[in-house]
Amino acid sequence: MDASPITPDLDEALRYAGVRADESGDMHRKMAEIAAQCMKTVTPRCTYRVSEIAWENGMPSLFGGQLVLPGRTAAVMLRTCSHAALLVCTLGTTFDALARQVQARDFADALLLDGFGGAYVEAGCNAAEREIAAKLPGKYLTDRFSPGYGDLPLDVQSPLLALTDATRRLGVTLSESNLMNPLKSVTAVIGLSDTPQQARIRGCDFCAMRTRCNLRKAGKTCGT
Secondary structure: OOOOOOOOOHHHHHHHOOOOHHHOHHHHHHHHHHHHHHHHHOOOEEEEEEEEEEEEOOEEEEOOOOEEOOOHHHHHHHOOEEEEEEEEEEOHHHHHHHHHHHHHHOHHHHHHHHHHHHHHHHHHHHHHHHHHHHHOOOOEEOOOEOOOOOOOOHHHHHHHHHHHOHHHHHOOEEOOOOOEEOOOEEEEEEEEEOOOOOOOOOOHHHOOOOOOOHHHHOOOOOOO
């Protein structure tokens, strides 16, 4: 990934932390302090691979059949695409260690740091997308989508990590229940097409924070 600074959206970080826009006054200043602290030691790291797409029984097949993406979500997202990129991004164990330190000191700060981590790793994914687009001029990128989004099963995580060599490159591993370690890690699929792509992914079901969003736990949404 290029060396340009990765700057996460603090408003997005506040939403991830469960702070509504009408509550964000002083919290924005506090989030900026936490962001500065985190960014001193933590940097998103990403890896990706691009494959041509073949089709097997209506399902996209990548890397000569090593990964077949089942379900309607992948088929719809990739139906006009000639290639797909597999992407892994993580904040690494340094973020996990910082999160433990902050939680031991101040639970409210820990919630803000968790929200910032979500926005920071997504910003890393955005930077990787820009790099992919720059390396493949003339290709249009779809929205990225991940195992667990829509009807794409979580067990796609394992071959996706293997095909990107993410365990060796980034230290990302899977639990028996297909949850990733380090905590702030994201896997995604991105379609590459010769034609412009409309934005399709919206709502909680497609959000990277869907399993740990404080707003969602309270029965609310951020409106994105």
